Amino acid sequence: MDVRGIDLSDRFLQDNQHIAFDLPDANGHEGPGTLLLLINAPVVPLALMQLGKKVIADKRIVGYFAWELPLISADWTPGLKFVHDIIAPSRFTADAIQPFVPDEVKVLAYPVHATAKLRVTNFRPPRCKLLVLVMFNFGSGFVRKNPMASIEAFKRAYGGNGEAHLIVKMQNGASFPLERRQLLKEASTLSNIHFIEKEMDDAELAGLIEESDVLLSLHRSEGFGLTLAEAMLKGKCVVATDWSGNHDYLSDATGFPVPYRLVPAIDFSGNYHFPDQLWAEPDVEAAAGILKSLMDPELREKIGGQARQYAGVSFTPDRYAEDFCRILRFQSVGGTSLPLASHSVKTG
Numbered sequence: 001m002d003v004r005g006i007d008l009s010d011r012f013l014q015d016n017q018h019i020a021f022d023l024p025d026a027n028g029h030e031g032p033g034t035l036l037l038l039i040n041a042p043v044v045p046l047a048l049m050q051l052g053k054k055v056i057a058d059k060r061i062v063g064y065f066a067w068e069l070p071l072i073s074a075d076w077t078p079g080l081k082f083v084h085d086i087i088a089p090s091r092f093t094a095d096a097i098q099p100f101v102p103d104e105v106k107v108l109a110y111p112v113h114a115t116a117k118l119r120v121t122n123f124r125p126p127r128c129k130l131l132v133l134v135m136f137n138f139g140s141g142f143v144r145k146n147p148m149a150s151i152e153a154f155k156r157a158y159g160g161n162g163e164a165h166l167i168v169k170m171q172n173g174a175s176f177p178l179e180r181r182q183l184l185k186e187a188s189t190l191s192n193i194h195f196i197e198k199e200m201d202d203a204e205l206a207g208l209i210e211e212s213d214v215l216l217s218l219h220r221s222e223g224f225g226l227t228l229a230e231a232m233l234k235g236k237c238v239v240a241t242d243w244s245g246n247h248d249y250l251s252d253a254t255g256f257p258v259p260y261r262l263v264p265a266i267d268f269s270g271n272y273h274f275p276d277q278l279w280a281e282p283d284v285e286a287a288a289g290i291l292k293s294l295m296d297p298e299l300r301e302k303i304g305g306q307a308r309q310y311a312g313v314s315f316t317p318d319r320y321a322e323d324f325c326r327i328l329r330f331q332s333v334g335g336t337s338l339p340l341a342s343h344s345v346k347t348g
Helices: 041-051 074-080 091-100 147-158 177-186 202-211 226-233 284-293 297-314 317-327
Strands: 033-037 059-064 085-088 130-137 164-171 193-196 214-217 237-241 256-258 260-265 274-282
Touching: 033 041, 041 059, 041 074, 074 091, 085 091, 130 147, 130 202, 147 164, 147 177, 147 193, 147 214, 147 284, 164 177, 164 202, 202 226, 214 226, 214 284, 226 237, 226 297, 237 284, 237 297, 256 284, 274 284
Parallel strands: 033 059, 059 085, 130 164, 130 214, 164 193, 214 237, 237 256
Antiparallel strands: 260 274
16 A cells, blocks of 8 residues: 655654654645544644645545543544544543544554664663563653652562662653652662663663563553553563553453552643543552562563563554554555545544
């Protein structure tokens, strides 16, 4: 199929320097086709305005949306009217959108691939028998990502035991100084907790995951959990809250789901403050117990191997392409032929 792309990063004031974008440029492309919007619903009208009427005319418009709470927020509603079809990366996100649209929201997990090049990071301390990794971006929601719980679980499991080390790879801390100080203070008394704040490219991040034994994510909610899936593909043990997007693929056979209780989604930083909705409060003591058990290399090898096998089948680009064509009813006949969706959309 003739697949082209338009990178809107600059027009949305996003930093795209780390994005490998090698598709043929579709700016100015007119005529029939399918327009897949890899953005979220609140900015769909703005994206279509940036593309222009001539580009979007006669095209089937598909929104590929992710969301992290049981129901989408009110600012999503206008954008939903501009698409023919909606795809979500998880059943959790699909269920959050479904009450607001007439047609079925399709579920299609993201494609995950192993980075071809690994750059050795050498962050593993000497005599370390268990290296646990936490990765998060402050801009994605400090309260939602919940790194404080991950640090607390590690402290309960190992304290200052030098055979176990925790690496916290964080991004955009300078933009959230209060939360950053809170995080650093939480670990200030232990020499086996380390923080990495420098920018890393894909090869370095892949190397860091490769060097680790466990990926820990005691999040309160995830739309999909891409980092978790990437770690599974590398055969790493994933310890994560058993709720939201990752519930689709993280099980006792592929990782270590952490029990939780549902609490109001309170986030005074403003990113995810929806007290009328619920999200997960992971059981930190249970997570600590899991971390203790993972000092056993045979257990890590067993579950990590099962995770790799599952991810190697479920998240491949080939599987993604096949499922994408199936759920959107693509037929390749010297190009692309598509039936129109059952409802009309606003295009101007």
